Amino acid sequence: MTETKIVWGIIGCGDVAEVKSGPAFQKSANSELRAVMRRNATKAEDFAIRHKVPTWYDDASRLLQDKNINSVYIATPPSTHLKYALQALEAGKNVYLEKPMALSYKEAKEIVAAERKYKGKLTIAHYRRQLPAFIKVKALVDSGAIGLIRLVDIQVLQSKNLKLIANSETNWRINPTISGGGYFHDLAPHHIDLLRYFFGSIKTAFGVSLNQDPAYKTDDIVNGLLSFENGIQGRGIWCFNTAESNAKQCCTIYGSQGKLEFSFSGDKIHLITNDETKTFNFKKPEHIQQPMIEATIAYFLGKESNPCTAEEGLEVAKIMDIFSASDID
Template sequence: MEEIKWGIIGCGDVTEVKSGPAFNKVPNSSIVAVMRRDAAKAEDYALRHGVPKWYDDAEKLINDPDVNAIYIATPPLQHEEYTLFSLAAGKPVYVEKPMTLNAESAVRMQNASLKYNVKLSVAHYRRAQPMFLKVKELLDKNVIGEVRFVQLQMLQSPARNLIASTGNNWRLDPSISGGGLFHDLAPHQLDLMIYYFGQVSSSSGISINQSGEYPADDLVVGQILFESGVVFNGTWCFTVSENDKKDICEITGSAGTISFPIFGNKVSIKKDGYEEEFVFEALQHVQQPMIDKVTNYFLGKGDNPCSSEQAILSMQLMDSFTKKG
């Protein structure tokens, strides 16, 4: 295989700018087909983005001989089904986050990848962005000494949040999304914690629906003890006032702190009265660095930038935070 010829299943909002155009911008990569159950929308996407083929049936796209890799960008409910079909057809898969509805489903996807010996990568794309790589570099260099604990707050107003707007707002339906807005945003944050701090020793949490505005829980708190001894505390609340919105992750070490937003562009260091900031330009296509790495992985030119094994860890954390009883 000399070039990755992508088929996209689920060419919705996330593929318009965040990911879709990037597949044609990284070396040895191009989109050859897209699929959406609404045929008119699939055709419209293909025409606007210059994609040669479009389908309203996922199986037809997967079996297209011109397609040699699949990007799955549907709501999480369909991730497992389409991943299993694609892997069985011998086509490597790049699947959106969250990897699927829960950890049990994620394990089945991993097992299929092993069974068919076909590559599987998960779109925890912040791992590849310069800003979060800078945080990794600072931690690896022990700039703030030994890490003691992490405090994360994601507080959003119901009037306006970070989620893409959709007609039926499927992200608020746990049967489709796996949970609520927590399940859409937390994978970014929890995967970064795993990327930075490694294996988890234990985790627990509380998840409740305080407002009753929709079926999904709107407040989640979670704690993690990493095997390294680092302790994490996170709070996700989606019903605060507009004035109380917050997006901050603060890593405290024995010699200082590193703080940054998950959906921003600035990393700050405070150490012994000294302060420094690193500001990063916004990426036109936020997934492009990750898609570049995944393409190289599928071509046998690099490592898997986020394996199913790594993604399962974040699914397990979400399950432990939101389990009932």
């Protein structure tokens, strides 16, 4: 039977679900947020009351047994992505899975295999793909606005007092058993996925990572090199131990006739050629994930193609492991 409405349950109603994603499930067409789950029952109930969600649980298995729900948003830290994704797919639910897809490439492969086994629909929450600024970047690249693409360069330089991530009660993002690594594992999946979205499949990758500052034990600097199937070259540096005065998070795409410069915040793009310099400005959605959630709903309803497949998420997971010098199985 074809679904006419996507009825959601959220597993993990923490800081990300408060503004960036949660309200979008209620505001999108053909969508209803029916239940939320958090292991802390008091916090689960509080979220449900504040966001006018009719049902809450403190046990994910109970939410997955709820026959009123046909789709699940997994918004827990990465350490439980594999477990909940497998359980949700086995329960016959569609899955919208937060990034990074899993703790490792090995775990991501298990999720891809489960999606194929249970025939469920799964989308990775690389939401920047659906933001107006990055759709415009892709259009400019595809139209030849800067000629043939030669090189893409990413620089993400931040201090230890990182301001680019959502607040949380505990800084689990620098606990590798929960996050998979440090801040690189939280931010870089978006950056690498955008390159995959702009330029297609990646042929080869090399990387090195290091812990330079004893403030925490995870690697705080990561270098990576990429070669795409189409011959475009890429490089990236992610550093989380520099002075605040050095802070930047930018991407430059160099072409045979000019370049594009933009930050990953999605507010503006600079187009620079021999003939002109032009700036495009964009207003970000109130709930930053809403465009991606709407595209996911359309996919789950059979109206559109998958906005970010598990296989694409798997490729990002592989590059992440290569860049951070993890073992690849």
